Amino acid sequence: MNKVLSTLTVAVITSFSTPIFASQNLTFTDVFDFKTAQNTQLTEDGRFLALSATPYRGDPKGLLYDLNSNKTLASIENGTKPQFSKNGLWVAFIAKPDLLTSESATKKEKKKLRNNLALVNTQTKQQLRFDEVKDFQLSDDGQWLAFRQDKPDEKTEKEDNDSKDDYELSAVDSETAPKSAIKPDKKDTALPLKIIKLATAQEQLFDGVLSYDFAHQSAGMLISQVYKDGAQNAISYLSLAKSISQSPIMTEPGISATKISWHPNENTVAFYAGNYVNNDARRRSHQLYLWQQPSNRLTTINSNNEQWFTGKTAKLEWSEQGERLYFENRPALDAKIADKKYKTTEDLRDFDTIRAHKGLKVWHHQNPQIKTREQIQWNEENKYRHYQAVYHYNSRNVVQLSTPEIEDLKIHTEKSFLLGSSNTPYLNKVMYDGFYADYYAIDVATGNSKLIVKQSRETPTLAPNGQYAAYFLDGAVQLKNLTTNQTKPLTQAIKAVFADDQHDYPTPTPGYGFAGWLADSSAVLVYSKFDIWAFDVSTMQATRLTQGAETKTQYRAVTLDKRQVGIDPKQPLFLSAHNTVNKETAVATFDFTTSTVKTTLKGKQRFDLVDKAKNSDRLLFTKQSYQQFPDLWQTDVSFKKPKKVTNLNPQLKNFAWGAQPELVQYKGYDGEDLQGVLIKPAGYKKGDKVPVVVYFYRYMSQRMYDFPAMELNHRPNLPMFTSNGYAIFLPDIRFEIGHPGKSSTQTMINAAQKLIDIGVAHPDKIGLQGHSWAGYQSAFMITQTDMFKAVVSGAPVSNMTSAYSGIRLKSGLARQFQYETGQSRIGKNLFEARDLYIENSPVFFADKVNTPILIMFGDKDDAVPWHEGVQYYLALRRAQKDVIFLQYEGEPHHLKKFPNQVDFSIRMMEYFDHHLKGLPAPQWMTQGEAFIEE
Numbered sequence: 001m002n003k004v005l006s007t008l009t010v011a012v013i014t015s016f017s018t019p020i021f022a023s024q025n026l027t028f029t030d031v032f033d034f035k036t037a038q039n040t041q042l043t044e045d046g047r048f049l050a051l052s053a054t055p056y057r058g059d060p061k062g063l064l065y066d067l068n069s070n071k072t073l074a075s076i077e078n079g080t081k082p083q084f085s086k087n088g089l090w091v092a093f094i095a096k097p098d099l100l101t102s103e104s105a106t107k108k109e110k111k112k113l114r115n116n117l118a119l120v121n122t123q124t125k126q127q128l129r130f131d132e133v134k135d136f137q138l139s140d141d142g143q144w145l146a147f148r149q150d151k152p153d154e155k156t157e158k159e160d161n162d163s164k165d166d167y168e169l170s171a172v173d174s175e176t177a178p179k180s181a182i183k184p185d186k187k188d189t190a191l192p193l194k195i196i197k198l199a200t201a202q203e204q205l206f207d208g209v210l211s212y213d214f215a216h217q218s219a220g221m222l223i224s225q226v227y228k229d230g231a232q233n234a235i236s237y238l239s240l241a242k243s244i245s246q247s248p249i250m251t252e253p254g255i256s257a258t259k260i261s262w263h264p265n266e267n268t269v270a271f272y273a274g275n276y277v278n279n280d281a282r283r284r285s286h287q288l289y290l291w292q293q294p295s296n297r298l299t300t301i302n303s304n305n306e307q308w309f310t311g312k313t314a315k316l317e318w319s320e321q322g323e324r325l326y327f328e329n330r331p332a333l334d335a336k337i338a339d340k341k342y343k344t345t346e347d348l349r350d351f352d353t354i355r356a357h358k359g360l361k362v363w364h365h366q367n368p369q370i371k372t373r374e375q376i377q378w379n380e381e382n383k384y385r386h387y388q389a390v391y392h393y394n395s396r397n398v399v400q401l402s403t404p405e406i407e408d409l410k411i412h413t414e415k416s417f418l419l420g421s422s423n424t425p426y427l428n429k430v431m432y433d434g435f436y437a438d439y440y441a442i443d444v445a446t447g448n449s450k451l452i453v454k455q456s457r458e459t460p461t462l463a464p465n466g467q468y469a470a471y472f473l474d475g476a477v478q479l480k481n482l483t484t485n486q487t488k489p490l491t492q493a494i495k496a497v498f499a500d501d502q503h504d505y506p507t508p509t510p511g512y513g514f515a516g517w518l519a520d521s522s523a524v525l526v527y528s529k530f531d532i533w534a535f536d537v538s539t540m541q542a543t544r545l546t547q548g549a550e551t552k553t554q555y556r557a558v559t560l561d562k563r564q565v566g567i568d569p570k571q572p573l574f575l576s577a578h579n580t581v582n583k584e585t586a587v588a589t590f591d592f593t594t595s596t597v598k599t600t601l602k603g604k605q606r607f608d609l610v611d612k613a614k615n616s617d618r619l620l621f622t623k624q625s626y627q628q629f630p631d632l633w634q635t636d637v638s639f640k641k642p643k644k645v646t647n648l649n650p651q652l653k654n655f656a657w658g659a660q661p662e663l664v665q666y667k668g669y670d671g672e673d674l675q676g677v678l679i680k681p682a683g684y685k686k687g688d689k690v691p692v693v694v695y696f697y698r699y700m701s702q703r704m705y706d707f708p709a710m711e712l713n714h715r716p717n718l719p720m721f722t723s724n725g726y727a728i729f730l731p732d733i734r735f736e737i738g739h740p741g742k743s744s745t746q747t748m749i750n751a752a753q754k755l756i757d758i759g760v761a762h763p764d765k766i767g768l769q770g771h772s773w774a775g776y777q778s779a780f781m782i783t784q785t786d787m788f789k790a791v792v793s794g795a796p797v798s799n800m801t802s803a804y805s806g807i808r809l810k811s812g813l814a815r816q817f818q819y820e821t822g823q824s825r826i827g828k829n830l831f832e833a834r835d836l837y838i839e840n841s842p843v844f845f846a847d848k849v850n851t852p853i854l855i856m857f858g859d860k861d862d863a864v865p866w867h868e869g870v871q872y873y874l875a876l877r878r879a880q881k882d883v884i885f886l887q888y889e890g891e892p893h894h895l896k897k898f899p900n901q902v903d904f905s906i907r908m909m910e911y912f913d914h915h916l917k918g919l920p921a922p923q924w925m926t927q928g929e930a931f932i933e934e
């Protein structure tokens with residue numbers, strides 16, 4: 001590898017738009033060092049910011065910033081996942097083992113690696129560190145820390161010393177626990193809980209803790225303790241007021257609390273309690289309780305249906321003010337079928353017992369889902385599926401919100417009406433026609449439902465008061481009065497584009513969507529292609545809020561408060577403003593009182609709002625371009641005097657990165673005007689004709705001002721190419737339904753010819769790289785033209801006739817819908833359009849290929865059957881074409897394993913270096929690599 005890397009480090013002198021001159025070429029190891037901000041956290045008052053600066057390959061660093069002084073307060077080695085106490089007094093970072101330790105450890109050693117916890121006091125900068133931490137909580141007032149110690153028991157240590165491969169961190173010692181023990185579930189890990197008063201370092205240890213949670217309004221917490229034999233299991237309240245004292249609430253043998261959640265404003269806690277005496281975890285009932293302190297009152301919350309119960313995986317959540325407690329339940333399950341075992345000699349000849357050991361799945365044509373989909377849905381959703389219910393705290397009323405008839409609910413704890421849906425009637429259609437659902441408005445107060453629309457591909461938007469809903473149908477936005485059930489079109493008479501005019505799929509054209517509703521439900525805000533329109537639900541009158549059509553600027557609302565119920569017209573509405581001509585993305589605000597739009601952050605860049613402090617006007621945003629990393633900046637709602645906060649990649653200035661991106665205009669297959677982003681290599685001189693790598697998928701020109709992802713994977717790292725003598729081109733592509741291959745080919749020929757005509761691309765040095773859908777396109781294009789001199793095709797479909805009835809292994813879905821209504825755009829089934837399936841399949845035209853091609857697949861691809869790549873390879877091989885196939889073992893649709901990501905990135909560069917630059921080919925390209933297994 002060192003030899004490979006050395007060929008990529010030839011110096012290229014270039015300059016940025018700044019006076020600083022950079023001379024270094026980017027290498028693969030340089031990519032490792034680039035950091036991103038992960039798990040960004042802002043205190044509620046907006047004063048402090050914490051994040052984890054995580055390199056692509058290396059050890060992260062936890063960073064704490066004081067935004068008042070705009071300075072870094074602390075840096076924590078290996079710090080990840082920052083979490084503030086509610087009052088912002090402390091911030092905690094999980095400190096993971098360093099990369100060398102984890103990468104060099106054996107499988108057994110990795111099981112012994114533990115995380116540590118680092119705390120930083122935001123006022124004093126005091127740092128505290130705690131070892132072997134499984135999980136933790138900080139009290140709201142920042143006075144207390146609780147964490148479970150992540151250490152195995154003595155038996156576990158003994159097993160490790162005896163060189164056993166696996167161990168389970170469990171509260172149960174199966175060898176020492178009596179046979180009569182009420183044993184916890186295998187994965188229920190009970191560990192010692194340490195509680196520390198941070199001001200005095202006073203601490204106390206409680207053993208066998210399974211779950212715990214701090215109270216919000218008092219110095220106390222609830223804990224659930226689980227022991228080996230279950231006899232001493234208890235759910236207790238710990239008072240932290242003066243000294244730590246324990247008061248049992250429930251002491252039933254085998255009892256445990258799975259979820260605990262304190263009321264936000266009162267000393268009341270909700271929790272589920274189940275008992276291990278029922279060792280069937282799926283059928284075990286978990287009762288919902290409310291316990292009040294200091295009255296010591298314990299109340300049970302029951303479902304309205306006596307046949308329903310709450311299972312172990314049910315969720316539990318209070319609304320922000322605690323007026324509603326959202327919980328989950330499910331219908332009673334059939335009794336578990338007893339296993340038939342061979343116990344007697346008669347059993348060995350008994351058909352029922354023998355057949356009970358079969359391995360079989362029956363695929364029937366009348367099943368609503370094929371077995372792969374049914375199995376995945378069962379394991380991921382239906383096996384532990386619960387339905388949403390709510391307990392109204394003040395009225396003590398339980399309301400069932402979702403049911404088997406309306407199984408899905410879009411939960412928002414603050415809304416009075418929720419959007420429910422059911423796709424059950426259309427499970428068969430999804431296999432060939434895409435996704436549909438029936439949508440309903442659900443009243444949180446009563447549980448009553450009202451139908452909004454049946455068999456819809458589009459998701460409706462529901463008014464806060466539940467009286468209206470809007471959705472896109474038949475080319476227009478429809479407004480439905482849920483009281484009268486009357487539906488009227490809103491947008492038919494408006495001279496604006498509300499149907500997506502870039503839609504090129506064989507399905508009805510969708511709308512552009514919705515910005516939301518005014519908080520009083522008086523108007524719905526609808527997106528046209530460029531603007532935001534407000535439609536009064538009483539008068540149906542339309543008001544255009546923005547003036548984007550005139551400048552081809554697309555305005556979209558930005559919601560930073562996820563608990564927001566509706567749009568408050570007394571507050572400015574944050575907007576993203578993307579100019580579709582020059583690709584600049586600005587930040588703007590709309591003032592409802594003056595009906596004016598004010599652009600607040602703009603320039604030849606891309607600006608994005610990131611977060612707003614809950615209780616102050618402080619805002620975080622990023623600005624980026626191809627040559628500017630999107631560091632975090634701070635400002636307030638006036639957007640005056642923005643300040644840069646982070647500087648995560650100062651090394652960027654050292655590299656010959658590439659020229660400023662340019663927009664190139666060309667024609668699509670049907671003469672439509674399209675754009676692409678051209679990034680010339682570092683040090684480019686006018687008149688130079690350089691090798692070009694075209695990276696594409698569908699629409700790409702919107703990436704004009706995106707900073708490139710600094711990682712190595714299935715796609716090219718763009719600066720690796722522009723820093724090393726290549727131009728990169730990111731074109732837009734449009735497709736003709738029924739002829740996706742030929743239409744994309746013609747578009748790409750037009751785009752490449754434009755690069756030649758403007759004198760940038762060397763006509764004999766243009767390569768293509770695409771993955772998945774673009775992998776297919778590139779594989780097809782070389783059957784139609786010799787214009788491209790090398791292709792790297794990742795996970796391509798090569799034979800639409802075989803792929804049509806393949807299966808997407810990740811979802812379990814049949815692939816038929818992709819061709820009839822989806823991305824592959826044939827628009828008809830295989831029996832109606834055999835010729836089109838053949839016409840668009842590169843495998844049938846492999847003998848026409850004259851372009852070298854490198855095909856890459858993971859052999860566990862969960863989207864495209866990897867034998868699609870094998871088919872094309874074998875056809876090209878049989879036709880004696882220049883083809884190489886890279887099979888990455890155990891990889892899904894996108895490479896996940898770091899060594900494979902690096903390996904493919906290097907091979908991709910070597911492939912283009914040879915075919916587009918004329919550099920010597922490495923041995924794997926000339927002779928392949930023999931299979932050797934030691």
